[in-house]
Amino acid sequence: MKKNRIRILLLIVLFIALYACSKGPSPKKSTSDHRKPLSWGQTHRIFTYADDKAWAYGQLEIKKSLEREFFTTTNERLFEVERHDIHKIHTYYKFANLLFLCDVSSNKPVSKYVKEIIPEQVAAVNDTMPATMIAVKDLWARDQRVIFILGKDLEQLLLYTFENLNPIFDIYKEAEYKRLENNVYKLGLNEEEIAYEKEHYPWYLELPMQYRLFRRKVSGGFVSYLCRVKNYPDRFLAVYWEPMEDNQVSKEWLFDKRVMMGEKYYMGDTLYTKDVRQEKADFLGYQAYKLSGRWQNPGNFTGGAFACWGFYDETQKIAYMIDNSVFFPEGNKLRALIGLEIISKTFHTLNKN
Template sequence: MKFQTIFKLTFFFFLSITITSLSSCSGEKDAEKTFSYRDFLPPSKGGRGEILLQMDSSKWEGDLGAAVRELYMAPMPGFPQPAEPIFKLYHAAPKKVNDLLEEYHSIFVILSLESKTIDSDILRKKFSKESLDRIAADTTPYLIVKKDVNAKNQQVVYLIGKDDEQLIKHLQANEEKLREIFYKTERRRSYLVAFRGGEQTGRMERYQKEHGFKISIPQGYQEAKDINEQDSGFVFLRMIDNANGRDRNVFVAYKPYTSQKQLSADSVLAWRRELGEAYMKDPDRGSYMTDQTDVIPYFSQEINFKGSYAIEIRALWKLTSNTSGGPFLGYLIVDETKNRLYYIEGFIYAPTHKKRDYIREVESILWTFEP
């Protein structure tokens, strides 16, 4: 009896504390939070650069599967041979997909409505009959992109067409668009890796004040050069990992924009060689940085860089002593407001490692740049 009395008193004591605590919190607007279903999703799974492909097993072995592999497993441009694929593509037959695989960070679902297999029937159940009938009657496939379907930071892309021929034509005609959908997601993932230790806000503010551009700088990067001349400049940042032999490098150069003749890949490479000879030297060997485009062709394309016209270049760099080399990625960006040309680049040195994930890390840093 005495124990029950003590228990009751203790229970009511803690209950009163809880009610008081809840009452005080309810009056504080700052403590209020609106939850959505996304807050309760598990984190997405999967390695860097990976796409989980869900499609009919027979289609995977046929021409449709070959078209998908050609699109996403093409070699990385500007990489040494044997080149690494742009993405790792893992095929999962729909009948073998479990809850764990449904939480993959990047999922590509392809459905050819002409297929009548068990795999295709499983995929059909993801859509209403009305939607499938409308797709079957259309002359082009349907592309649907969804975020956070079964996990946080997840992207699921659905491509549905009436038959294999229609889907293959769509894949071949929209290569860059279909790659870019997953590439943006991968760039974000690489950004989170590169900046997991935070930013160097002081240095970032100094560059904005002294050079007039913005760029986010991860912790761990050291300043190798800071040249500020009249209307031109050069900033060189490095993360040197001697223990593992994996160096990451980023630089920003700028000069006046005087002619459209400057807007070509060859002109960019010529400027890059000048920068290498002037600022990126190996004093121990008397060599400097150049490129290997005389041996291995470069890749270039015109792009929209956050609203500005730009030229993207991917190729291989080397020291003139032939003692070091690796892939680089650069962007020539036109700032018409300041009449400036910017060239921003990331390059890596990782002779005994796969290089794709590291080049994507420096790429994610470049995409924080603002003139």
């Protein structure tokens, strides 16, 4: 009876997920099912269920992809993959990230469990479609992502999994970014500061309530905001802009402006080339340059992580730099940087002619 209820629930959730995707929800409005309890556990953990052979042959590739590293001041992982016992699924089924690997030809515990709860989807796996993936949002809890990978045999299961590790990572990453966005904006917007931006600047950001003014020099084309919460990273978001008749933005321009900003407004912060990654990037459709890595303050013997983008708006004839930086000596910085990037990508230009 319980498994029948789970099958019905899964079909309903799949329908709702497809319907929600077609509606195009507002980026500031949560699309989670608030009738369900909030998912449990730390959201960096991916609880993985696989039978012994699938795990033995697949774990290295799965971990290498899903535990990929991002450089801040050290190498940090967005996710950690943990294999768990399917017999204890009742303990973990409401956790944020779940991954099931099912060999349809097997009656081992994990494969048997998956075949029992989603028999219609399993029945579709055959010689014509030897493997598939089913990703479900909010199956057993709110803000949850559950992925089932089905293969008609062990070989097809592993082959399909290895070929789709990037899409699998992207599903969990997108879900984590959405959780972080919901957290960033849970207190609402700083309407007063946004109104000031719209009146005095050629741009505005959808600034969250908890971000307050840190430095402002309108005549110099600079403003910086700070979010400071006890036991969490200090997060700084800055925007620099200058008139520019022709596009002179380059990686050298961006590096020089970031060094200037640190020295002038951040009490002597600086960058060293060996600690910085330089690359071309897309930023809201602009052909941008990006710097990321470690900033340092030699005078204060401090440092932290940062990312910044430089780009040129042809219509406005203005060059911009948007900078995100984090100070948190005692802990990880990756999720703080992601939260800052989410805010930065609410950037809008204003036509004041």
